[in-house]
Amino acid sequence: MGSGQVTSSVPSGTSEFQGKHVTVAGLGVSGLPAAKALHARGAIxxxxxxxxxxxxxxxxxxxxxxxxxxxxxxxATLPEGTELIVTAPGWQPDKPLFRAAGQAGVPVWGDVELAWRLRGPDAAPWLAVTGTNGKTTTVQMLASILKAAGLRTAAVGNIGVSVLDAVLGDEQYDVLAVELSSYQLHWAPSLRAYSGAVLNLAPDHLDWHGSMDAYAADKGRIYEGNKVACVYNVADPRTEDLVREADVEEGCRAVGFTLQAPAVSQLGVVDGILVDRAFVENRQKNAQELAEISDVDPPAPHNIANALAAAALARSFGVPAQAVRDGLRAFKPDAHRIAHVADLDGVAYVDDSKATNTHAAEASLAAYEPIVWIAGGLAKGAEFDELVANSAKRLRGVVLIGADRALIREALARHAPEVPVVDLDRTDTGAMLQAVTEAKRLARPGDTVLLAPACASMDMFTNYNQRGDAFAAAVRELGA
Known part of the structure; x- marks a missing residue:
């Protein structure tokens, strides 16, 4: 972890943009407020x-x-006279517009970069979170903890509330809990968080970034210029590598989180208790109890990790231990994130439709045993061998749906040939009722029927929410 003094961008007002020709690339959630904000500050x-x-x-x-x-x-075409581009985060770096900008020496910012530069002189610091999986849950947990400490805060960023709207709105905040995607970080060169966390790294969006190394590097931008703590996942050494590579403010510390007993400068778990050995006096000998595992909803291993990361960021901001506990108790997860739907004939039915990639599905599968797994959809270029090999011993049976289910079926044949598989050759929305019916047939009392598709949903459904709703409706129909 390098230690070079980093200064934040000077908060900018009308003068920086007055008369400046700015191209906003992409309308929608980020483009519309960006265009309005720039126009209001005199930009053309x-x-x-x-x-x-x-x-x-x-x-x-x-x-x-x-x-x-x-x-x-x-x-695709760079408007004549453009001096700056502000892009929607999803626009890929290799688009002709950006190639033309590069040739013309025109800088490209994202909406997060614009928000960072438009902060006022007394702007709230940012506690920032990224990672392949768990970002939204961790940021929501963090916001809940900060509120329990009596701080004015909001969960913003990739979570749905625009950072730009939060920064430019009338409401005053003490601190912001900010979810940042790899796309947003790619286009935010001067962002400097108070503390930042990378929860985990697994192959995702590689078509956008071009390689795993480029994807990881963009995630690692969240650590650049951190003031107090760079929070990393002890179980994922790549996240610690990113901390080592970051240039941070003098005195900023590397703080790990682990599901094991924590070492010095880590948060971890001891006898069912979440404990802090990073933000305590004499951390060589002392640890602070924060909460019990039962305070985390749901208490699945990967969600405990999310809670520890949120706690680390909050503690870096001086939040007391009791607020961590109270905030975790108050937090309720969003729908379709390892949500218990019902118990039928001694079998639990769990909806984790949000598990849209292999990394998320593996974390979900690790929380239960034995499992009848409902999986499949759009693979987005993913491979399933590692997921199946690591989860095979937990599987009672598998029901496959969706366009790319054959990829999972082939991985099962290689790594779990003894597990019974039902392959449903249909991609209509009604397939979910048949899938749940087949899963019910395979399950025994004490089992969990788990929808953790490891794939995107758009081959059969509008989004993962609709897929999860279909699962829950099918479970209710079977239990009627």
Whole structure:
């Protein structure tokens, strides 16, 4: 972990953007507020968008009413005179627009970078979280802990509430809990968090980043310039490697979290108690009890890890131990995240439709035994051998659905040939009722029927929420 003094960007107001030609790439959740904020500060804004559908035209009309130029169906060409691009986070770095910007020496920011630069002089510090899985839950836990400490805060960023809206809104905050995706971090070169955490790293979005190394490097940007703590996952050495590579403020510390007994400068678990050996006096000898495992909902291993990461960030901000406990007790997870649906004939039915990649599914499978696993969907280029090999001993049976189910079936044949598999050759939404029916047939009392698809949902459903709702509806129908 390098120690070079890092200074934050000077909070910017009207003067920096007055008369500046700025292109906003992409409308939607981030583009619309970015275009409005820049226009309000005197910038000459052109918004470009690849799509030209009804929603885009509606948003274009809203911007044009303010005097902002909008080009729909043409996101590839760099508008003449552009001095800065502010892009939606999902736009890939290899797009022609950005290649042209690079050749012209035009900088590219994301909405997070813009928000960071528009902070006022008394802006709330950011406690930032990234990782392949668990970001949203950890940020929500963190916000709950901060609120329990009496702090004015909000969970913002990739979680759905725009950081830009939080920074520019009227509400005053003491601290922000910020979820950041690898996309957002890629386009945020000057972001400097108070403390940051990388929860885990597994292959994801490699089509966007180009390689695992590039993906990890973008995740690691969250540590750059950290002031107090770089929080890493002891069980995932790659996260600690990113800490070592980061250039941070003098005195910033590496703080690990582990499901085992913690070493010095770590948070961990001892006899069912979450404990802190990082933010205590004389941490060589002392540990502070924070909460019990039973205070975490649900108490699955990967969710305990989320709670420890949230606690580490909160403790780095000076939050007392009791607030950690109270905040964790008050936290309730979002739907479709290892949500217990019902018990039927001694079998538990659990919805983890949010497990849309192999890393998330493996964490979900590790929480139960024995399992009848419902899996499948759009693989997004994923491979399933490691997931199946690591989870095989927990499986009572498997029911496969979705377009890319054959990839999971082949991995099961290689690594769990004795496990019975039902392969449903259908991708209509009604397949879920049949899948749950088949899972019920395979399950025995004491088992868990677990929807943890390890795949995206768009082959059969609008999103993972609809897939989870279909699972819950099927369970209720069987229990009626």
């Amino acid at each position: 804004v052109t918004a470009v968008n690849d799509g030209d559908d009804a929603r885009a035209r509606e948003q274009a009309a809203e911007l044009e009413a303010l005097g902002i130029t909008v080009r729909l169906g043409d996101g």
